Every structure is written in C-alpha cells, then in structure tokens.
Amino acid sequence: MSMSEHTNPLGDKPIRVALLGCGVVGSSVARMLVESADDLRARIGAPVELVGIAVRRVGKDRSDVPVDPALFTTDAEDLVTRADIVVEVVGGIDPARGLLLKAMESGASVVTANKALLAEDGPTLYAAADAAGVDLYYEAAVAGAIPILRPMRESLAGDDVTKVLGIVNGTTNFVLDKMDTTGAGFEETVAQAQALGYAEADPTADVEGFDAAAKAALLASLAFHTRVKGADVFREGISDVTAADIAAAKAMDHVVKLLAICERTTGQNGTSGVSVRVHPAMIARTHPLASVRDAYNAVFVEASAAGQLMFYGRGAGGDPTALAVLGDLVAVARHIVAGGRGPGESAYADLPILDVGDSVTRYHISLDVEDRPGVLAQVAQAFADTGVSIETVRQHIRTNSSSGEARANLVIVTHAATEAALAATVDALAASEVVAEVVSVMRVEGA
Amino acid sequence: MSMSEHTNPLGDKPIRVALLGCGVVGSSVARMLVESADDLRARIGAPVELVGIAVRRVGKDRSDVPVDPALFTTDAEDLVTRADIVVEVVGGIDPARGLLLKAMESGASVVTANKALLAEDGPTLYAAADAAGVDLYYEAAVAGAIPILRPMRESLAGDDVTKVLGIVNGTTNFVLDKMDTTGAGFEETVAQAQALGYAEADPTADVEGFDAAAKAALLASLAFHTRVKGADVFREGISDVTAADIAAAKAMDHVVKLLAICERTTGQNGTSGVSVRVHPAMIARTHPLASVRDAYNAVFVEASAAGQLMFYGRGAGGDPTALAVLGDLVAVARHIVAGGRGPGESAYADLPILDVGDSVTRYHISLDVEDRPGVLAQVAQAFADTGVSIETVRQHIRTNSSSGEARANLVIVTHAATEAALAATVDALAASEVVAEVVSVMRVEGA
Ligand SMILES: NC(=O)c1ccc[n+]([C@@H]2O[C@H](COP(=O)([O-])OP(=O)(O)OC[C@H]3O[C@@H](n4cnc5c(N)ncnc54)[C@H](OP(=O)(O)O)[C@@H]3O)[C@@H](O)[C@H]2O)c1
Ligand SMILES: NC(=O)c1ccc[n+]([C@@H]2O[C@H](COP(=O)([O-])OP(=O)(O)OC[C@H]3O[C@@H](n4cnc5c(N)ncnc54)[C@H](OP(=O)(O)O)[C@@H]3O)[C@@H](O)[C@H]2O)c1
Numbered sequence: 001m002s003m004s005e006h007t008n009p010l011g012d013k014p015i016r017v018a019l020l021g022c023g024v025v026g027s028s029v030a031r032m033l034v035e036s037a038d039d040l041r042a043r044i045g046a047p048v049e050l051v052g053i054a055v056r057r058v059g060k061d062r063s064d065v066p067v068d069p070a071l072f073t074t075d076a077e078d079l080v081t082r083a084d085i086v087v088e089v090v091g092g093i094d095p096a097r098g099l100l101l102k103a104m105e106s107g108a109s110v111v112t113a114n115k116a117l118l119a120e121d122g123p124t125l126y127a128a129a130d131a132a133g134v135d136l137y138y139e140a141a142v143a144g145a146i147p148i149l150r151p152m153r154e155s156l157a158g159d160d161v162t163k164v165l166g167i168v169n170g171t172t173n174f175v176l177d178k179m180d181t182t183g184a185g186f187e188e189t190v191a192q193a194q195a196l197g198y199a200e201a202d203p204t205a206d207v208e209g210f211d212a213a214a215k216a217a218l219l220a221s222l223a224f225h226t227r228v229k230g231a232d233v234f235r236e237g238i239s240d241v242t243a244a245d246i247a248a249a250k251a252m253d254h255v256v257k258l259l260a261i262c263e264r265t266t267g268q269n270g271t272s273g274v275s276v277r278v279h280p281a282m283i284a285r286t287h288p289l290a291s292v293r294d295a296y297n298a299v300f301v302e303a304s305a306a307g308q309l310m311f312y313g314r315g316a317g318g319d320p321t322a323l324a325v326l327g328d329l330v331a332v333a334r335h336i337v338a339g340g341r342g343p344g345e346s347a348y349a350d351l352p353i354l355d356v357g358d359s360v361t362r363y364h365i366s367l368d369v370e371d372r373p374g375v376l377a378q379v380a381q382a383f384a385d386t387g388v389s390i391e392t393v394r395q396h397i398r399t400n401s402s403s404g405e406a407r408a409n410l411v412i413v414t415h416a417a418t419e420a421a422l423a424a425t426v427d428a429l430a431a432s433e434v435v436a437e438v439v440s441v442m443r444v445e446g447a
Numbered sequence: 448m449s450m451s452e453h454t455n456p457l458g459d460k461p462i463r464v465a466l467l468g469c470g471v472v473g474s475s476v477a478r479m480l481v482e483s484a485d486d487l488r489a490r491i492g493a494p495v496e497l498v499g500i501a502v503r504r505v506g507k508d509r510s511d512v513p514v515d516p517a518l519f520t521t522d523a524e525d526l527v528t529r530a531d532i533v534v535e536v537v538g539g540i541d542p543a544r545g546l547l548l549k550a551m552e553s554g555a556s557v558v559t560a561n562k563a564l565l566a567e568d569g570p571t572l573y574a575a576a577d578a579a580g581v582d583l584y585y586e587a588a589v590a591g592a593i594p595i596l597r598p599m600r601e602s603l604a605g606d607d608v609t610k611v612l613g614i615v616n617g618t619t620n621f622v623l624d625k626m627d628t629t630g631a632g633f634e635e636t637v638a639q640a641q642a643l644g645y646a647e648a649d650p651t652a653d654v655e656g657f658d659a660a661a662k663a664a665l666l667a668s669l670a671f672h673t674r675v676k677g678a679d680v681f682r683e684g685i686s687d688v689t690a691a692d693i694a695a696a697k698a699m700d701h702v703v704k705l706l707a708i709c710e711r712t713t714g715q716n717g718t719s720g721v722s723v724r725v726h727p728a729m730i731a732r733t734h735p736l737a738s739v740r741d742a743y744n745a746v747f748v749e750a751s752a753a754g755q756l757m758f759y760g761r762g763a764g765g766d767p768t769a770l771a772v773l774g775d776l777v778a779v780a781r782h783i784v785a786g787g788r789g790p791g792e793s794a795y796a797d798l799p800i801l802d803v804g805d806s807v808t809r810y811h812i813s814l815d816v817e818d819r820p821g822v823l824a825q826v827a828q829a830f831a832d833t834g835v836s837i838e839t840v841r842q843h844i845r846t847n848s849s850s851g852e853a854r855a856n857l858v859i860v861t862h863a864a865t866e867a868a869l870a871a872t873v874d875a876l877a878a879s880e881v882v883a884e885v886v887s888v889m890r891v892e893g894a
Contacts, residue, residue, distance in 0.1 A: 032752070036605050043604055043790070139602070145753040147594075147602040155586070155594040155774040157490055158483050288759055291738045296755070305479070305766040306592040308743070312735055312757035319752040327602040338787030343490070 014049035015333045018083035018108070020076055020099060021090035022055050022065060025113055025140070028322030029087060030065045036326070044333040052079040054090075054099075081106040085332055087325060088112040089140075093120055104128040104136075109336065111328040113140035113321055119214035119230035122221065126345035135335055135342045137328035142215045143168055143297040145320030146313040147327065152222040152301075153343050159303040161223040164262040165446060168215040170295030170315040171206035172238050172258040174198045176246070176280070177293050180255055185243045198295055208237035209258060209278040216260035219299065220276040223262055225349035228276055234356035236279035245280075245440055248366060248411065254282040255290045259445055264351075267358035268418060273351045275359040282364055283446040300446075357420035362391070362444040364413050367429060368437040371397055371408040375434045379410060382432055386424040388417040407436060413444060461496035462780045465530035465555070467523055467546060468537035469502050469512060472560055472587070475769030476534060477512045483773070491780040499526040501537075501546075528553040532779055534772060535559040536587075540567055551575040551583075556783065558775040560587035560768055566661035566677035569668065573792035582782055582789045584775035589662045590615055590744040592767030593760035594774065599669040599748075600790050607751040608670040612893060613707040615662040617742030617762040618653035619685050621645045623693070623703050623727070624740050632690045645742055655684035656705065656725040663707035666746065667723040670709055672796035675723055681803035683726035692727075692887055695813060695858065701729040702737045706892055711798075714805035715865060720798045722806040729811055730893040747893075804867035809838070809891040811860050814876060815883040818844055818853040822881045826857060829879055833871040835864040854883060860891060 017033065019026055033040070033050050041047045050067060054076035062072065073079055076095065080086050080103035088110065090096050096117050100110050105128065112118070118125065118138055129136040139149045143166070152161075167173050171193060178189045190207065193199035205211050213233040220228040238258050249256045263275045283290055288310045292298045297315030302308050314320040335341055369375050376393070383390055396409045414422070422441070429435050464480065466473055480487070480497050488494045497514060501523035509519065520526055523542070527533050527550035535557065537543050543564050547557050552575065559565070565572065565585055576583040586596045590613070599608075614620050618640060625636045637654065640646035652658050660680040667675040685705050696703045710722045730737055735757045739745040744762030749755050761767040782788055816822050823840070830837050843856045861869070869888070876882050 028752075032605065039605055146756060147598040150597070150602065151594040154778065155597065155771070157777070158479065158486055158773050159770055286738065286740070288735075288738050291733065291735050293733070298757075305475075305770045307761040307764070307767055308759075309593060309761075310745075310757070310759035312755075312759070314754040314756075317754070320754055323606055323752045324602070326605050330604070331601065334787065338785075340781060340785030340787055 012047065014047040015044065015085060015336055016049050016051045016083045017329070018051055018079045018086045019053045020079070020086060020088045020096070022053050022062060022072070023089070024318045025089040025321045025325065026053070027062070027065050028318035029089060029325050030067055032322055032326055034066050040330065043330050045337045046333070048333065051082055054079050077102065080108060083108045084336055085109050085111060085329060087329065088114055089325065090114070091116065093117055097121060100125060101128050104132045104134050107132060107134065109135040109332045111137045111325055111332060113138065113325060115141040115211070115214040115218060116230070119217040122218070123227055123345065123347070130344055133341065135332045137332055137342065139328050140321045140324035142218050143299055143311070143313070144315045144317065145323055146297060146299065146311045146315070147324070148299045148311045149218070149222060151311070152219070156301070156303055156306060157343070159305045161301060161303045162264045163302040164219050164223050164299060165289060166215065166219060166260040166299040167257055167289060167292050167297055168260045168299065168315060169206050169212040169258060170297055171199045171203065172212070173292060173297070174295040176238060176241065176256050176258065179241070179243060179246045180250070183243060183247070186239060186241055207239055209235045212258060212260045212278045216262060216276050216278050219260065220262035220274055221347070223301070224264060224274045224351055225346045226274055226351040227347050228274065228353060232276060232353050234277035234279070238280050241280050242440070245442055248364065248440070249282045252282070252364070252413070253285050254444070255285060256280055256282055256442070257289060257292070261445065263359065265354065265358070265360065267354045268420065271352055271354065273354040275354045275356070277356055277359060279443060281361070281443040281445040283444070287446040289446060357418060357423070359419050360416050362414055362416050362447060363422050364411065364442045364444050365426070366439040367410045367412070367435055368439055369408050369410055370434050370436065371406040375408070376410070378432060378434045379429065382428040383414070383425055386428055387421050388425045389415045391415050409439070459494065461494040462491065462532060462783055463496050463498045463530045464776065465498055465526045465533045466500045467526070467533060467535045467543070469500050469509060469519070470536070471765045472536040472768045472772065473500070474509070474512050475765035476536060476772050477514055479769055479773055481513050487773070487777065490777050492784045493780070495780065498529055501526050524549065527555060530555050531783055532556050532558060532776060534776065535561055536772065537561070538563065540564055544568060547572060548575050551579045551581050554579060554581065556582040556779045558584045558772055558779060560585065560772060562588040562658070562661040562665060563677070566664040569665070570674055570792065570794070577791055580788065582779045584779055584789065586775050587768045587771035589665050590746055590758070590760070591762045591764065592770055593744060593746065593758045593762070594771070595746045595758045596665070596669060598758070599666070603748070603750055603753060604790070606753050608748060609711045609751065610749040611666050611670050611707070611709040611746060612736060613662065613666060613746040614704055614736055614739050614744055615707045615746065615762060616653050616659040616705060617744055618646045618650065619659070619705040620739060620744070621742040622654070623685060623688065623705065626688070626690060626693045627697070627702055630690060630694070633686060633688055654686055656682045659705060659707045659725045663709060663723050663725050666707065667709035667721055668794070670748070671711060671721045671798055672793045673721055673798040674794050675721065675800060679723060679800050681724035681726070685727050688727050689887070692889055695811065695887070696729040699729070699811070699860070700732050701891070702732060703727055703729055703889070704736060704739070708892065710806065712801065712805070712807065714801045715867065718799055718801065720801040722801045722803070724803055724806060726890060728808070728890040728892040730891070734893040736893060804865060804870070806866050807863050809861055809863050809894060810869050811858065811889045811891050812873070813886040814857045814859070815886055816855050816857055817881050817883065818855040822855070823857070825879060825881045826876065829875040830859070830861070830872055833868055833875055835868050835872045836862045838862050856886070
C-alpha cells in the first residue's frame with residue numbers, strides 16, 4: 001500500500017504512545033504495536049512511536065516482548081507527560097487514576113481497559129478529558145474483544161435502549177456452563193476452572209459478581225445516559241448456585257447464567273428510572289444468550305428502533321483485549337492527526353437508579369412441602385396474598401430419607417413480579433406450617 | 448444538554464442532507480431526521496437540514512412523513528448537487544449509481560443502503576469518493592440494524608480475519624426456521640412468509656440467494672481487503688431444500704441455514720486466496736448461529752487475535768435500517784464538521800478468488816441403496832476412490848412402496864473434503880449399480 005495516498009497534516013511526525021503496564025494485556029499491546037506498525041501507520045495517517053512502558057519490576061525478564069529493553073521504566077509519572085496517547089493496562093484504582101488524570105492534564109488522550117477505575121470514578125476522568133479536550137476510550141473494559149461500547153456510543157446513540165442483558169464475566173460463564181454439561185457442583189467446578197487457568201487463585205472478584213457489576217455500571221451509563229457506579233449495582237454471585245438449581249433449570253429447558261441486567265423501568269411509586277443488577281438467573285435454551293458457552297461473553301441489547309441486538313465473543317485474554325485497545329488507539333490517533341474528538345460523557349438523562357425491590361422478573365421457586373391434601377391450596381394462597389401470580393406448578397412426590405415421611409417437592413414458576421413482592425411471598429412461605437423448606441429461589445430472565 | 452459544550456468550526460451552519468428515496472427505509476430516515484433533530488445536532492456539533500427528498504411519484508400521499516411537502520421532488524439530479532451529504536435509499540443499479548457519482552463529484556459525502564449497487568460496482572464508487580475526498584458509508588447495506596461493517600472496517604482492521612459465516616437474509620431464515628419448527632415443505636412455507644409480509648410477491652432475489660450473495664461480496668471485500676463482486680460469489684438458493692432435509696438435519700441435532708461464507712483458504716494447486724459462497728448448510732444446534740430464529744440476521748467472524756465474534760440483530764425493516772443509516776450520517780457529518788475522513792476502500796491484499804471446487808467442507812449425503820450384503824462396502828469404496836473420508840454412517844431399512852422391494856437408506860457424513868472431490872464421489876455413487884438414488888447432498892458447516 002502506498003503511504004502517499006494518505007494525507008497527513010502532521011507530516012511524518014509520529015504519534016507518541018506511552019504504555020502503562022506490560023502484563024497479560026500490556027505485553028500483547030506492545031507486541032501488536034511493533035508487529036502492526038505499518039498497518040497502524042496506514043490507518044492512522046502517521047507513524048506510532050512507543051516512547052516507554054511503565055512496569056513495577058523493571059528487572060523482570062520480558063524477552064517475549066519485542067521492544068528495546070530501554071523503554072521499560074518505573075517512572076510512570078514522568079512517562080505520561082511525554083506522550084500523545086497513554087494506554088493504561090495496569091488495573092486497579094490507584095495509582096492508575098492519578099496517572100490518567102496527569103496524562104490528560106498534560107494533553108494526552110487516554111485508552112484504558114480498566115473497568116474497576118471507570119466504574120468507581122468515571123465522571124472525574126470524563127471531566128478531565130473534557131477540560132483538556134482529549135479523548136477517553138475504554139472499549140476493552142467491557143467484554144474484551146467484542147466491540148460493544150462503540151456501537152452503544154455511536155450506532156445506537158440515536159435510539160432508545162430499553163434493556164441490556166450481558167454475560168460479561170468469562171470465569172463464571174465457564175463454571176456455570178461446566179456445571180450444566182457435567183452435573184458437577186460449584187466448588188468442584190471452580191477448582192477445575194482454576195486448574196485450567198479460567199479462574200484466579202482468589203476467584204472472589206469474578207465469582208461474587210464484582211467484575212460483572214463494574215461492567216454493568218459502564219453498560220448502564222452508556223445505555224441510559226446516566227451515571228451509574230459499580231457500587232450502585234445490586235449484586236449476587238454464583239457461589240450459592242447448586243447442582244440442583246442447574247438440574248431444575250434443565251428440567252424446564254433453561255440454563256443458569258450470571259447476568260448483568262440494565263433496564264429502563266418504572267418503580268413501584270411511579271418513578272421512571274433504571275434498574276442495574278448482577279445475579280444468576282435461568283434463561284430459556286432458545287434465548288440467544290443461552291448458546292454462550294465456555295468463557296465466552298455476550299451482550300444482548302433491546303432498543304426501540306434497532307430491536308434486539310446481540311454481540312458475542314471473547315471477553316478476556318491478552319490478544320483479544322489488546323485488539324480492542326488497538327481499535328481505540330487508532331480512533332484516538334486519527335482524531336489527533338485529522339482533528340476532532342470522539343463522543344464524551346453522555347449523562348444528560350440523569351435518571352434515578354431504582355431499588356432492587358422495584359425490579360420486575362419471573363421466579364423459579366422450589367419448595368419441600370408435606371404431601372397431604374390442601375397443601376397446594378395453602379401455598380397458592382401465600383402467593384395470592386402477596387400479589388404474585390403463578391404461571392406453572394409441577395409437583396414431585398418424594399420420600400424424605402431421614403424421617404421416612406412422604407414429602408412433595410413443588411416447583412413453581414411465577415409471572416413477572418417485583419423483587420419486593422417476591423420477598424414477601426418467600427417470607428410467607430417460610431412461615432407457613434405446610435412448607436418444610438424453601439429449597440431455592442432463582443430469577444428467570446429473557447422472556 | 449447545553450449546546451455550548453460543543454465546538455463547531457462551522458458555527459451554526461447546517462449540514463445539508465439530501466434524501467434519495469422515501470419508501471420503507473427512506474420514510475423512517477425522514478421521520479428520524481425530524482424527530483431526533485436535537486440529538487443529531489448535539490452529536491454532530493451542527494444542525495442537520497433536510498434540503499429535499501427525491502421520489503418517483505411526487506403526488507403520492509406521504510402524510511405519514513412529517514416534513515414540508517415542498518421538499519419532495521423528482522429532480523434527483525439537481526438535488527444531489529445541493530447537499531453536503533446524500534443519503535441514497537432508492538435501491539437498484541441505475542439511476543442510483545449515476546446519482547451517487549454526481550453527488551460525490553459535487554463534493555457531497557454518501558450514505559447508502561444499496562448492497563446491489565456496491566456489490567456490482569463498489570470500486571467505482573470508492574474511487575469517486577477518494578477523488579472527491581468525501582466519505583462513502585454503507586452500514587445499512589449488510590444486516591440492517593446490526594453494526595457489522597464498522598467493526599470490520601475499524602475494530603478488526605488490525606486483525607487477520609480468517610472466516611465470516613453470515614445469516615444475512617431474513618426471508619430465507621424465516622422460511623427455514625418455520626420449516627424446522629413446523630415440519631412443513633418449502634412452497635407452503637414461502638406462501639406463509641408472503642402472507643405475513645416476510646417474503647415479497649416475487650421472492651427470487653431472497654430465495655435464490657442473490658441478496659445474500661451481494662452481502663457476502665461486501666463482507667468478503669472488507670474482511671480480506673480484496674475486491675469481491677456479487678457475481679464472484681458461488682450461489683445456491685433454498686428452493687431445493689425439502690422437509691426431508693430439515694428432518695435429516697434434526698436427526699443429527701443440526702439446523703439448516705442459508706449461509707454466506709467468506710473464507711481465507713488455500714486452493715488445490717496451493718494458491719492462497721478467498722472462497723466466497725452462499726448456500727444452504729447444516730450447522731450444529733450448539734453453534735451460536737443455530738439460535739438465530741425468525742427473520743433475524745447474524746454474522747459470525749473468526750479472526751486471529753479476536754477469536755470468534757458474533758453480531759446478531761434485525762436484518763431489515765424501516766426503523767432498524769434507518770437507524771444504521773443515521774449512525775453513518777452522524778459519522779460522516781462529524782467528519783464534515785471536525786475535518787478528517789473515514790476509512791476508504793481497502794483492497795491492498797488483492798487475493799485471488801478461488802473456484803468453488805476448491806472450497807472445503809463436510810457433507811451430509813442421503814442414499815437409497817439395495818438392501819443386500821456388500822452394499823455398504825461398495826459405497827464406502829466409492830468414497831475411498833474419490834478421496835473423501837467418511838465420518839459416520841447410519842443405515843435405515845425401509846420398504847420401497849412401489850415395488851415392495853426392500854431398500855435401505857444410508858446417511859453418510861463425511862470429513863472435510865473439497866467440493867471437487869465430493870462432486871466426483873457423487874458422480875461415482877450415481878453411477879454405482881448398488882445405489883438406487885442419491886436422495887440429497889447437503890454441506891455441513893461450522894465445525
Ligand atoms: N487479562 C484480561 O484478559 C483482561 C481483559 C479485559 C480487561 N483487562 C483489564 O486490563 C488491565 C490489565 O490487566 P492484566 O491482566 O494485563 O494485568 P496484569 O497481567 O496483572 O499486568 C499488570 C501490569 O501492570 C504493571 N503494574 C502494576 N502496578 C504498577 C504500578 N504501580 N506502576 C506501573 N506498572 C504497574 C505490572 O508490572 P509488572 O509486570 O512489573 O508486575 C504489569 O505489567 C486491568 O484493568 C484489567 O481489568 C484485562
Ligand atoms: N427494506 C428494508 O428492510 C431494507 C433493509 C436494508 C437495506 N435496504 C435497501 O434500502 C434501499 C431502499 O429499500 P426500500 O425497501 O426502502 O425500497 P422502497 O420501499 O421500494 O422505496 C424506494 C424509494 O425510492 C424511490 N425511487 C425509486 N426509483 C426512483 C428514481 N428513479 N428516482 C427517485 N426516487 C426513486 C421510490 O419512490 P416512490 O415512493 O415515488 O415509489 C421510493 O420512495 C434498497 O437499496 C434496499 O436494498 C432495505
């Protein structure tokens with residue numbers, strides 16, 4: 001390809017890129033910057049020059065990263081002032097926050113994969129970008145290689161998004177998918193995921209839904225033009241999901257997924273707002289999200305004009321994530337070369353974030369009850385009293401092994417009801433003399 | 448939102464938009480331009496002014512389109528010279544081609560949904576855009592509301608795409624899905640699709656794969672940086688798909704889909720090139736594309752760094768398509784306001800387009816054979832002689848109703864083989880004395 005085709009107002013002046021972090025993602029970014037130098041130059045209209053890589057341990061062997069070893073530095077504070085674009089793949093809140101603020105103050109645009117920081121303090125970063133007239137891009141922060149933020153910020157910007165349902169954490173999807181295919185329990189499957197490198201030694205951030213909650217906050221912010229922080233997200237992890245829950249889902253041709261749900265909805269008191277939550281839920285096997293296997297991610301979007309959309313792909317891994325970083329880098333670099341800026345924060349709608357009690361979904365409830373006439377009527381009454389209507393009931397007789405007493409298992413699926421109403425139902429059931437045990441309650445999504 | 452936040456080098460000078468066509472898509476575009484005027488102004492940094500709408504019948508009642516009736520004109524030739532952006536939703540090759548060339552010569556950027564024109568003569572349009580220094584965008588031409596071309600042109604531009612598998616025609620997907628769920632035949636289901644408005648009175652362009660072939664050409668061109676025309680695409684429609692084929696797919700837990708397949712591959716003589724084809728094929732129900740129901744579209748992409756990606760959504764309809772048009776309009780208008788240009792044609796790889804005989808896939812073959820010892824051995828020999836290796840064989844005994852003679856049905860699934868080798872196998876089978884009939888041959892994709 002001839003370079004002369006490209007107009008370049010800066011002549012051959014290179015775009016200076018500083019890389020913060022050289023771990024799983026950073027080492028892929030560094031390698032791609034070197035290997036795709038010609039391609040990047042053609043797409044951007046100017047060459048890219050890697051001016052430094054900040055790391056913690058400058059003495060570590062990094063011979064797999066094909067760059068001049070002199071580029072490695074521990075002085076990130078200095079490095080960010082010497083760049084046109086700062087790529088941050090360090091992770092965590094501090095020092096990443098301070099470094100990015102300093103970078104923008106010094107006139108650099110920022111590309112980051114740091115969902116934790118954005119979900120904690122995005123508005124501060126956006127404000128700094130606005131003040132400096134630079135770009136803040138973070139495609140890699142949600143669902144790795146899947147281009148999802150750009151369509152939300154650009155293609156869907158003129159539409160009204162009503163709902164986002166995402167499988168945004170690969171570790172938990174891997175665990176739930178394996179539980180589904182093998183019938184194994186949670187602990188055992190997590191151990192297997194750790195052995196295969198799909199779960200970290202301390203899997204808490206993934207398993208308890210913290211990572212998914214941060215991503216849900218970023219998706220909700222873009223979808224609803226409203227500031228949503230990670231801490232605003234109702235969160236329930238998958239550590240209480242049992243093999244029995246998975247089997248119960250299977251029995252009604254559903255699968256259990258950890259879903260990030262962002263919904264435009266109306267609360268009980270009539271307030272129009274957004275509901276953002278992360279929790280395990282059953283979805284029908286016919287739903288497009290049900291076919292998301294292994295550690296894959298997918299984001300399902302419902303919008304007024306566009307209808308249903310789904311984006312599917314790898315949510316993590318060095319190369320897929322680095323590719324998303326590079327896509328952002330090209331967009332930002334093109335702005336530097338050709339002028340202009342990408343979309344900034346869009347928080348004009350400023351909708352209230354509703355309490356989880358206001359969120360509406362269907363429920364799958366498994367109850368152990370005495371096996372005698374009139375029990376079903378009493379159970380049904382408990383639902384009626386709390387205003388939750390029943391869609392289906394299935395009953396299985398079984399003999400309780402310890403006492404020899406006949407017990408029945410009731411599986412009830414409700415119509416859509418609020419979390420608050422459902423909680424009242426569950427309380428009433430637990431207090432009922434005919435109910436031996438509320439075995440499990442799980443939400444059913446994606447109707 | 449305060450407008451003062453937006454820098455606008457043109458001051459309040461509006462972006463003049465000419466709309467060519469006001470049918471299914473055009474009327475949605477016109478309505479959205481009016482209804483979203485404030486939003487568009489905020490995103491673009493300048494107001495959008497609709498300067499005219501070219502139609503065939505200026506006297507037609509268009510009271511559903513909320514614009515000044517004086518805007519309608521039959522003089523498209525004049526209209527295109529009075530705009531900064533020309534949106535073309537007329538369709539067909541001529542006069543659309545001449546109008547778009549004239550528009551670009553006059554300095555206007557172009558947004559079009561016209562897959563037929565792009566697949567026929569894309570390079571001429573790209574050359575005109577380059578010569579005039581304007582943009583040529585056509586997100587709506589493939590898979591309606593699904594943002595697929597932008598990720599291919601931008602997010603995946605630095606990656607090596609190896610394969611694209613697309614369900615890009617809603618009519619045929621609707622027909623095949625209904626055949627799968629109801630067990631009905633092709634003719635009957637097409638009639639039903641016509642009654643429901645999912646198929647046109649003359650369904651040829653959809654059913655025989657012409658529409659999908661045009662889209663396959665556009666996808667392959669972007670994926671492989673190589674010029675591919677609609678006429679280069681091997682094409683086979685769904686009119687020969689029988690209820691028996693669908694049932695056979697079901698029996699092995701597969702579904703039949705009309706796939707657009709774009710593949711980076713190596714021909715028999717060692718030539719590295721691209722294979723682009725549209726034909727019905729079986730895919731496993733566990734494949735993400737299998738869950739694409741009704742008239743939905745999806746595009747599945749495999750790339751070296753990104754891994755597998757899938758984009759799913761509505762492929763047609765006025766509003767979804769208009770939304771894609773508006774997304775392009777915003778991108779192009781931002782370039783006009785802020786300077787810069789989007790990516791132009793990328794055809795540098797200039798790979799040869801391989802003959803369909805070189806393309807490699809698995810096959811499902813149904814044979815009626817005599818039911819006597821030694822038949823399977825003779826059939827297996829026909830495969831071995833032509834170099835096609837067998838993965839599985841299933842045999843069903845059945846009695847041929849007309850002659851009362853016992854017949855067996857053999858269902859053979861092969862390992863991957865070239866179309867050329869398979870054709871030789873089928874010839875050998877047809878000529879074999881033990882084979883009464885080659886009942887069907889269908890490709891099996893997505894392994
Ligand atoms: N891994 C994925 O698949 C993935 C996917 C999407 C998003 N992300 C996000 O990408 C970011 C990076 O993830 P990762 O998996 O690449 O992390 P990682 O492998 O732990 O790498 C972190 C890098 O940052 C460096 N670092 C740590 N503290 C530093 C400091 N104070 N100053 C300078 N450098 C410092 C480390 O230096 P040393 O090399 O000297 O230790 C290391 O090179 C995180 O925000 C993560 O959430 C990751
Ligand atoms: N429909 C979809 O869902 C869809 C989806 C994706 C892409 N597309 C593409 O979008 C384009 C438009 O499709 P459509 O369904 O909107 O078509 P349509 O409903 O048939 O509308 C065509 C419009 O073009 C006008 N027109 C026809 N010939 C003309 C001429 N010579 N000069 C000026 N105006 C002329 C017609 O005028 P009158 O109103 O006076 O007849 C009509 O308003 C096509 O390229 C199609 O492939 C459509």
